[in-house]
Amino acid sequence: MGDDSDNINTEDWTPEQWKSAYEEQLEKAESNRSGWMRAQADYQNYKKRIEQDRSDMNRYAVAPILLHCLGVIDDLERAFTALPVELSQLTWVNGIALIHRKMYGILDANGVVEIEAQGKTFDPNLHEAISQAPGKEGEIISVIQKGYQVQDRVLRPALVQVGNGDVVEDQESIEEIEEKTE
C-alpha cells in the first residue's frame, strides 16, 4: 500500500507543519501497533478456543447421535413396562432384552450415564419438573423420562414429577391437586 506522504513536497514546511506531521505519524504508528497487538491477542485467544473446541468435540461429538438413540431406548423400555406377564418367560422376549442391554452398552462405551432421579431431591441442573404431585416436598416421586449425562454435561435432563408437600391421599384428591398446579 503506497504511503500518501511519498509525494508531498516538504521543502517549505514550517516547524509547526513538521510537528503536526510528526504527531500524525506518531498517532498512526500507535494505532497500527495497537491494532497489531490486538490481532496477535485475538489470534492467541482463537487458538486457545480452537484447542478447547477440539477437546469438547472429542468429548461431546457423539452427543447429538446418542440423543436420537435415547428415544429408541425409551421406546424399548416402554415396551418392557407394558410386557404382558404371560409373555415374560419367553426366551424370545429375553433376546429383545439383550438387545436393549447392548444399546445400553453403546451408551456406556461413550461415557453416557443415567441421571439418578427417583427418590432424589429435585435439582434443576439435572432434572426438569413437568408436574407436581402429593409427596415429600422437593423430592422426585416419579420419573416420566430418564435423563442422561455425558461426563459433566447434561445430554437430556430427567423429566420428573416433584412432590408438593401434600400427604398422598386417595386418587380423586390427587387429580384435584394436579389441576390446581397446572
Place this chain on the structure above:
Amino acid sequence: MARAIGIDLGTTNSVVAVMEGGEATVIPTSEGNRLTPSVVAVNKNNERLVGLVAKRQSVTNPENTVFSVKRFIGRKFDDPIVQGDVEISPYKVGKAKNGDVRVHMGEEDYSPQEISAMVLQKLKSEAEAYLGEEVNQAVVTVPAYFNDSQRQATKDAGTIAGLDVLRIINEPTASSLAYGLDKEKDEVVAVFDLGGGTFDISILEIGEGTFQVRSTAGDTHLGGDDFDTVIVDWMKDEFNKQEGIDLGQDRSAAQRLREAAERAKQELSTVAQTELNLPFVTADASGPKHLTMTLTRSKLEQLVEQLVARTEGPCLQALEDAGLTSDKIDEVILVGGQSRMPRIQEKVKEIFGKEPNRTVNPDEAVSLGAAIQAGVLTGDVQEVLLLDVTPLTLGIETLGGVSTSIIPRNTTIPTAKSQVFSTAADGQTSVEIHVLQGERAMSTDNKSLGRFILDGIAPSPRGLPQIEVTFDIDANGILNVSAVDKATSREQKIVIQAGSGLTPEEIEQMAQDAEMHATEDAEKRANIEVRNQADSASFAAEKTLEEHAEHVSDDLKIQIEEKVKEIREGLAADIPAETLSTLTQELSTLLQTIGEAVYQSTAEDRAESNPSEGDDGEPEVVEGEFKEV
C-alpha cells in the same frame, strides 16, 4: 481495550454475541446452548436461578418463577396491555408507588428492570467465561415499537447488571446489520420476524449507515409455539378417531406429543413428509397403544394456514403506515426460527412480491447485529483489517500438462507455501515453472500467469534433484514465485502483479466452469496418470534389468524389453488409457519375476557367503514431476 458484546434480550429467550476476528459470533453457554431462556427464579433455599435451570424448575415453583418480563418493562401497572398479561401470570404482579410494575419473587418485590438485569448478568458472565476477560460494555436490542420509557428501563437493566449500555438499538435494525444491508445503497427493507411467541414486521429505510424505522406492526401472541400446538391437536384428534382415547389426559404422552410435533415441523422444512412414531404412547384395557402417523408438508400447511394468514394483516398495515406499496420494498429479510418454514417464505413472497433473503441464521440475526453495532461503537469493526482471499487456485504445470495446486482458492492472504518437485527425465538440467491460475485439472484449461526456466541443475537421474517451489502472496495480492535447486542453490523467480486482470464475473465463471467440467477433468487427469505410470514403469524396468542383469534369463530379458518397447510406442502413438494400463500391468508382472529370481539368487548367495545386501527395489518415483523443457 475490553470488548463489547451484543445482546438480544428476548421475551422468551435471549442470545449474546461478540465480534471475533472481524465476524460476529454467538457465544454458547457453558451447557453448550446458544439460547438462554429469559427466566429468573428464587427457590425455597432462597437461591437465585437464571436461564435454563430456572425454566426447568418452574412448575415446582410457579409463584417464584418470573418469565416474559419484557412484556412489563417500562410500562405502568394500569396499562391495559399489562393488565391483560397480569391475569394469566402465575407469579404475583403488583403496582409500585410510582405506578410502575413490580413482580413478586421469593420474599421480595422486584422491578422488571431488576429481573432483566439478572438475565443480562447471566449473559455477561457467560461471555466473560467464553472470552476469558472482563466484559463491561454492551449493545442491547429492543422491539422497534418500544417507547422512550421502555428503552430507558432496558438501559437501566443493563446498568444494574454492571454493563455500560453503549446503545439501545431496534431489533429490525440489528437484523439488517447482520444481513450487511448497511453497506449497500439506499434502500427500503422489510424485516419479517416470526419467533417463538411473537410476530413483528418492520419497514426500515436505510441510507448511508443510518436506519430509520418507517413503520412497525405485528401480533404479540403469534409464533412458532402456536404451530406446534396445531400439530399436537391434530395428532390427538387423529389418535382419538383411531383408538377412541384422549391423549390430552396423559402428562407423559402430552410431553412426547409436543416433542414429536416440534421435530416433525422442523423436518418438514426440508423434506416432503415425515413419520410420527410413538410406540407405547398409552394403554387401555385391551393393551398398549402405538401412535404412528404420516404428516406431509402439504397437510401441515393446510393445518397451519390460518396461522400463516395472520401474518398478512400486520404486513399490509405496516406498508400502509409507511405510505408504501409492496413494489417499493427493495429487500425482505427473515428473522426468527419459524421463518424457516417454506410456507411462510412463500407467504412473504406473496405479500411483498419478491424472494425473501434468508442467508443469516434467523435465530441469531438480532444478536449478531447487536454485536456488530457494539464492534462499531468500540472501534473494533473499523480497525479490523479486511483480509483478502485468493479467489482462484494458484499452482504450476507438472508432467503431462496437469495443473498442480500450491495455494488453494479462498486461502486468506498474505500467505506463503512451498512444495518440492523433481525432474521427469534422466540428465535433465533445466525445468520450466509455468504458473497457473484456475480450478481446472489440466493446465491448458487454466489461465497462464507467467513462466520461467530454472537451469543449471546438475545432470542426474530423474527424480533425484530437489527443486523447491515457493508461492508467496503479499497483502496486496502480489504473487512471488521462486524455484530453488536445493543441490546448487540456484534460484529463479518471477513477480506477478495483483489483479491478474480478472473481473469478479470472470472469476465466478472460472469457478463455475471447474464445477461443470469436474468429471471430464478427473478423467483427463486419470488418463495422464496412467501415461505417467506407464512411463515410470518402463524406466524402472530398464533400470532393474541393468542392475540385475546377472539374475535375469535371456528369455525374460527379451520379454521385458519388448514390453517396454511396446509401451513406449504406445505412448508415442497415444493409445487408449485402458490398453496402456493393461500393458503396464503386464510389465509389472514380468518385473515381479525378476524380483523373485533376484530374491532366490540372493538367498543362494547368502547361503554361500552370507552377504547382507538385499534388493532395494525400484527407484522411488516422485509424483508431480516437471515436464522436460
